[in-house]
Amino acid sequence: xxxxxxxxxxxxxxxxxxxxxxxxxxxxxxxxxxxxxxxxxxxxxxxxxxxxxxxxxxxxxxxxxxxxxxxxxxxxxxxxxxxxxxxxxxxxxxxxxxxxxxxxxxxxxxxxxxxxxxxxxxxxxxxxxxxxxxxxxxxxxxxxxxxxxxxxxxxxxxxxxxxxxxxxxxxxxxxxxxxxxxxxxxxxxxxxxxxxxxxxxxxxxxxxxxxxxxxxxxxxxxxxxxxxxxxxxxxxxxxxxxxxxxxxxxxxxx
Numbered sequence: 001x002x003x004x005x006x007x008x009x010x011x012x013x014x015x016x017x018x019x020x021x022x023x024x025x026x027x028x029x030x031x032x033x034x035x036x037x038x039x040x041x042x043x044x045x046x047x048x049x050x051x052x053x054x055x056x057x058x059x060x061x062x063x064x065x066x067x068x069x070x071x072x073x074x075x076x077x078x079x080x081x082x083x084x085x086x087x088x089x090x091x092x093x094x095x096x097x098x099x100x101x102x103x104x105x106x107x108x109x110x111x112x113x114x115x116x117x118x119x120x121x122x123x124x125x126x127x128x129x130x131x132x133x134x135x136x137x138x139x140x141x142x143x144x145x146x147x148x149x150x151x152x153x154x155x156x157x158x159x160x161x162x163x164x165x166x167x168x169x170x171x172x173x174x175x176x177x178x179x180x181x182x183x184x185x186x187x188x189x190x191x192x193x194x195x196x197x198x199x200x201x202x203x204x205x206x207x208x209x210x211x212x213x214x215x216x217x218x219x220x221x222x223x224x225x226x227x228x229x230x231x232x233x234x235x236x237x238x239x240x241x242x243x244x245x246x247x248x249x250x251x252x253x254x
Contacts, residue, residue, distance in 0.1 A: 039142035048150030063162035084181035085188025096158035101204035113233035116216025151205030
């Protein structure tokens with residue numbers, strides 16, 4: 001039992017080291033300008049533009065459910081006048097960045113891992129190394145930049161749509177006074193709440209891209225290996241997002 005536990009710890013530490021090396025190579029390539037802007041633009045469309053409707057629908061309905069639960073209970077205790085502030089703070093700080101990160105970890109992270117994993121098991125990655133070309137430059141950097149740029153953009157969309165959905169539910173379904181809702185939201189929701197959520201989204205985008213690329217580049221064993229890499233990418237990204245979210249919340253909003 002102790003031997004297996006020790007082997008697992010060593011394996012985790014080795015993976016952290018490999019991910020750190022990949023992250024360092026990615027930043028180095030970005031600083032040196034070793035990437036094609038056209039590849040970045042393509043990934044911006046695939047990762048960001050194609051995910052807008054998924055982000056909008058998820059934000060509207062998740063925040064709507066949150067609003068109806070919060071508003072209904074607060075009205076019972078005569079505290080309906082602060083519902084707008086609670087929804088505004090919750091959406092800006094936590095719901096929008098975390099929800100969008102979870103959605104994109106499943107949609108984008110899995111797609112990155114599957115795409116690069118297929119290239120890896122069919123030896124296309126090895127062929128690039130044999131020709132003296134760097135896969136990080138061609139595959140990792142464009143996806144890393146696109147995720148880092150588009151996740152904050154999608155988070156801003158989610159904040160707007162989520163707050164609008166919360167307003168609609170609280171005002172038209174629960175019966176909160178619209179003026180009181182907006183006054184409360186403007187009083188309690190600070191600019192730092194919104195900027196903090198955007199900062200979180202930047203880190204979440206980096207995590208999704210690096211984890212997806214790492215799992216894809218290290219996929220082995222044919223179709224089965226690609227499937228395992230895809231599943232592992234989503235699970236690892238989600239766990240990393242939850243852990244990093246805790247520390248960022250402690251740092252930004254304590």
